Amino acid sequence: MCDGYRVTSSASTGWQTGNSPRGACGSCAQCSKGCSFSVTDPSGFPNTSGRDGNVSKDGRSLVGSNVRGGTHAASVDGGRGPRFPRQPRWSLRVTAVVIPTVATGPSQHPEHQLEQAYVTRAYELLDKGLASVEQTYQSYEEGNRATATALRRALEILRNSRGSGQLVFGRVDQDGEPLYIGRRRVHDESKNLVVASWHAPAARVFYEATTQDPCGLQLKRVFSEQDRVLSRVVDEITAAAAADVSDEELDGPTPISDALLSELDRSRDGAMREVVATIQAEQFRIIRAARDQVLVVQGGPGTGKTVVGLHRAAWLAFNDEALRRAGILVVAPSTAFLAYMSGVLPSLDASDILQVDLSSLYAGEATPAAVDAPEVARVKGSAAMAVVLQRALLARRGWGDEDLELSLGGGRAVVPSSRIRALVEDVSRRELPHNQARDVLRQALSAAAFAAYTEAQADAGRAVIATEPAIRRLSTFTNALDRMWPTFTAEELLRSLYGTQSWLVDASAGVLSADERAGLFREARASIADEPWTVDDLFCLDELSFLLNGEVRTYGHVVVDEAQDLSPMQARALARRCPEGSFTVLGDLAQATGPWIRDDWAELTDHLSGGTANVETLSIGYRVPGEVLELASRLLPLISPGLTAPRSVRAGAGAPTVHLDAMEPGEDRALELAQQDVESGMTTAIVVPDSSYGGLLASYRQVDESIGDGGSGDFGQPLTVVPASVVKGLEFDSVVLLHPTELARSSIDGQRQLYVAMTRCTQVLRLVDAEELPEGLDHLVPPRPVVAMAASVEAACADLEVALDERSLEPDRDPLTELIAQLDQDDRRLVENLVRRLLQGGIRDTLF
Numbered sequence: 001m002c003d004g005y006r007v008t009s010s011a012s013t014g015w016q017t018g019n020s021p022r023g024a025c026g027s028c029a030q031c032s033k034g035c036s037f038s039v040t041d042p043s044g045f046p047n048t049s050g051r052d053g054n055v056s057k058d059g060r061s062l063v064g065s066n067v068r069g070g071t072h073a074a075s076v077d078g079g080r081g082p083r084f085p086r087q088p089r090w091s092l093r094v095t096a097v098v099i100p101t102v103a104t105g106p107s108q109h110p111e112h113q114l115e116q117a118y119v120t121r122a123y124e125l126l127d128k129g130l131a132s133v134e135q136t137y138q139s140y141e142e143g144n145r146a147t148a149t150a151l152r153r154a155l156e157i158l159r160n161s162r163g164s165g166q167l168v169f170g171r172v173d174q175d176g177e178p179l180y181i182g183r184r185r186v187h188d189e190s191k192n193l194v195v196a197s198w199h200a201p202a203a204r205v206f207y208e209a210t211t212q213d214p215c216g217l218q219l220k221r222v223f224s225e226q227d228r229v230l231s232r233v234v235d236e237i238t239a240a241a242a243a244d245v246s247d248e249e250l251d252g253p254t255p256i257s258d259a260l261l262s263e264l265d266r267s268r269d270g271a272m273r274e275v276v277a278t279i280q281a282e283q284f285r286i287i288r289a290a291r292d293q294v295l296v297v298q299g300g301p302g303t304g305k306t307v308v309g310l311h312r313a314a315w316l317a318f319n320d321e322a323l324r325r326a327g328i329l330v331v332a333p334s335t336a337f338l339a340y341m342s343g344v345l346p347s348l349d350a351s352d353i354l355q356v357d358l359s360s361l362y363a364g365e366a367t368p369a370a371v372d373a374p375e376v377a378r379v380k381g382s383a384a385m386a387v388v389l390q391r392a393l394l395a396r397r398g399w400g401d402e403d404l405e406l407s408l409g410g411g412r413a414v415v416p417s418s419r420i421r422a423l424v425e426d427v428s429r430r431e432l433p434h435n436q437a438r439d440v441l442r443q444a445l446s447a448a449a450f451a452a453y454t455e456a457q458a459d460a461g462r463a464v465i466a467t468e469p470a471i472r473r474l475s476t477f478t479n480a481l482d483r484m485w486p487t488f489t490a491e492e493l494l495r496s497l498y499g500t501q502s503w504l505v506d507a508s509a510g511v512l513s514a515d516e517r518a519g520l521f522r523e524a525r526a527s528i529a530d531e532p533w534t535v536d537d538l539f540c541l542d543e544l545s546f547l548l549n550g551e552v553r554t555y556g557h558v559v560v561d562e563a564q565d566l567s568p569m570q571a572r573a574l575a576r577r578c579p580e581g582s583f584t585v586l587g588d589l590a591q592a593t594g595p596w597i598r599d600d601w602a603e604l605t606d607h608l609s610g611g612t613a614n615v616e617t618l619s620i621g622y623r624v625p626g627e628v629l630e631l632a633s634r635l636l637p638l639i640s641p642g643l644t645a646p647r648s649v650r651a652g653a654g655a656p657t658v659h660l661d662a663m664e665p666g667e668d669r670a671l672e673l674a675q676q677d678v679e680s681g682m683t684t685a686i687v688v689p690d691s692s693y694g695g696l697l698a699s700y701r702q703v704d705e706s707i708g709d710g711g712s713g714d715f716g717q718p719l720t721v722v723p724a725s726v727v728k729g730l731e732f733d734s735v736v737l738l739h740p741t742e743l744a745r746s747s748i749d750g751q752r753q754l755y756v757a758m759t760r761c762t763q764v765l766r767l768v769d770a771e772e773l774p775e776g777l778d779h780l781v782p783p784r785p786v787v788a789m790a791a792s793v794e795a796a797c798a799d800l801e802v803a804l805d806e807r808s809l810e811p812d813r814d815p816l817t818e819l820i821a822q823l824d825q826d827d828r829r830l831v832e833n834l835v836r837r838l839l840q841g842g843i844r845d846t847l848f
């Protein structure tokens with residue numbers, strides 16, 4: 001148990017020039033609840049900003065008080081100022097590491113010191129191993145390059161192992177034998193195992209044992225550690241406690257461990273981290289599931305789908321030699337998401353696993369520069385498009401009714417048109433990639449021409465002088481081949497298809513409607529580079545490129561995240577890269593946005609593999625506080641009636657707050673709330689509808705230029721403004737959601753975007769709007785006080801009376817209808833509003 005916190009170290013990082021001001025120091029005053037610390041930038045620049053504390057009045061120090069464990073940062077940004085006029089821009093980050101201090105006395109585990117000694121020894125062995133590899137590396141560097149590369153790689157792995165995360169996080173005792181589990185294997189000088197790595201078969205029981213089912217363990221002990229110092233030792237399973245488990249406990253949910261809770265309490269810093277120490281039993285089952293299948297991991301927001309997918313990739317790579325050779329590919333939905341999660345695999349010593357964003361799968365020359373309208377994106381992403389593309393390519397092959405005549409010196413070769421058509425058909429039947437098939441046709445055609453030539457020469461009694469290779473070099477021959485079997489790049493073919501009505505009509509007959517076809521048509525631009533390629537075009541190009549060349553880098557296993565949004569064409573691109581059909585598909589049908597909202601995973605997995613898919617569900621939410629999840633799940637009946645929300649382990653962590661004000665601009669209120677949350681140490685995002693993003697970011701940055709924009713996936717600023725379409729998969733301590741009503745109504749999938757945006761916070765969610773909230777959340781709109789309502793009714797009646805006096809009513813019409821007809825738009829809205837509020841407030845009877 002810990003009894004407080006202390007600053008253990010401070011450091012400065014992030015220099016961009018050698019001449020920038022430097023230096024930092026940390027100090028602390030220990031207290032029983034939290035720690036006070038200050039980090040000082042001695043450069044004297046009064047523009048220090050801090051993440052976890054308040055900047056002192058002179059702007060030189062970041063002072064935090066009552067902070068909990070973690071790394072706390074201050075940063076100063078400067079540029080060409082009076083002090084360094086010729087310096088480029090620079091920045092200094094100062095960090096102070098605050099760790100829990102270890103309680104001594106009755107609350108400490110009786111074997112704390114023994115376990116500390118074991119952990120210290122494990123670190124020493126690791127250090128020794130590192131030092132010896134380093135030494136060997138130096139002696140080899142000049143010599144054999146391959147050995148040097150291998151050693152460099154080993155060094156990197158060792159450094160990673162030492163640098164981040166806990167080396168040893170637990171121990172299990174089975175049959176009286178203790179086994180220590182950690183992030184990597186450690187052995188002693190005699191090769192005796194000191195720490196088993198988390199993915200070794202022996203470590204399985206550490207994750208699978210629970211108090212209800214201890215799996216034969218006498219002890220499961222869990223360590224919390226920072227900077228090599230154990231802060232806590234907890235026995236999660238003991239033989240005595242296991243014997244005591246009651247029937248109700250056996251049937252109930254698995255209790256949540258302290259280690260997990262304290263891990264979840266950590267402040268977020270804009271990047272995902274590995275969780276090997278706290279993987280839960282339901283997650284571990286998925287991590288180590290067989291890979292000979294399409295495994296769908298369905299789970300509500302924050303159930304750990306991404307972490308499970310990444311740990312599964314690392315686990316498979318470690319345990320499956322053949323797979324390691326075949327390669328594993330991890331696909332993120334966007335570059336922003338890739339940046340957010342890409343640190344996890346290296347920290348699990350799995351840097352060899354390739355991680356890419358979906359759009360980067362296509363390696364050709366096109367880059368997306370435009371966005372398709374949703375109905376066009378739906379056509380381009382549909383499986384029908386694969387038929388259109390294939391037909392467009394096949395239609396380019398063929399031959400008419402003329403014979404092919406070739407002049408060869410004094411001789412001639414004539415290949416009859418019927419023979420050419422037969423050759424083309426024969427090669428087509430082989431279903432080879434287009435370009436490879438062209439080579440086969442070229443050979444067959446030149447052989448036919450040569451045979452015709454030799455026959456003609458024999459008939460004329462002339463000698464055979466020309467050769468078959470000479471025939472293939474004739475321009476008449478190549479031109480004819482180009483006509484019957486043209487060559488093009490995928491870009492050239494797709495651009496010609498989009499730009500040629502007759503091609504589109506032929507290729508899409510029976511598979512696209514006239515409207516769908518019309519959506520594809522566009523005039524070709526001056527150059528291919530100028531074409532407004534879209535993301536969905538890339539997958540058409542990928543399909544064409546495969547039809548043309550038949551080549552693509554393949555992998556033994558593919559993990560794909562946020563898969564609920566994949567189009568069939570994107571699924572086909574993935575299927576090409578994994579011919580064995582071994583997939584881990586991560587997603588949540590309720591969070592689907594864009595043109596591919598579905599109720600059933602089979603609609604997607606059918607495009608990934610011919611076999612059936614196995615769907616596993618994650619049911620525990622690790623990110624979102626219970627009350628926030630409860631509120632967000634009121635949207636589920638509107639978007640995915642068949643799905644239930646996960647059970648949050650963060651019960652009572654924080655209730656959402658609602659800020660409605662028709663008078664004050666929500667933009668200002670959102671910034672104010674966000675800044676308050678930043679000041680209290682929370683990494684915060686203001687999530688806004690896409691249409692307001694650019695304008696709001698610019699105006700917020702006039703107030704505070706350090707506000708992040710989430711560009712290039714950088715979410716490490718204390719405060720970031722994020723468009724709703726980008727926030728999927730990410731998380732922040734606090735989320736201020738501006739204009740949820742507009743977001744919900746802005747598009748067909750607006751309610752889904754709202755659901756996603758509401759489920760990004762680990763601590764607080766704040767909803768900021770004018771006077772109403774969207775369907776599902778409208779119960780949160782406070783009824784207006786009766787007195788205020790009565791006052792506004794009175795004022796409105798007075799206004800209406802004035803309006804009545806000023807306008808002449810026709811005597812033979814119903815006065816109310818007549819009045820309403822004469823009202824201008826504002827007055828009519830006023831009346832409608834009044835009626836609505838009166839009905840909501842239930843005071844109609846009182847007043848009328």
Ligand SMILES: Nc1ncnc2c1ncn2[C@@H]1O[C@H](COP(=O)(O)OP(=O)(O)OP(=O)(O)O)[C@@H](O)[C@H]1O
Nearest residue numbers: 275278279280301302303304305306307622623729
């Ligand atoms: N076993 C665990 N131990 C510690 N933290 C965990 C564990 N499982 C999940 N988390 C944390 O919960 C958060 C949510 O995890 P993750 O992003 O993987 O969820 P997700 O299901 O992919 O979310 P989304 O539906 O939003 O995409 C992350 O901060 C992750 O580190």
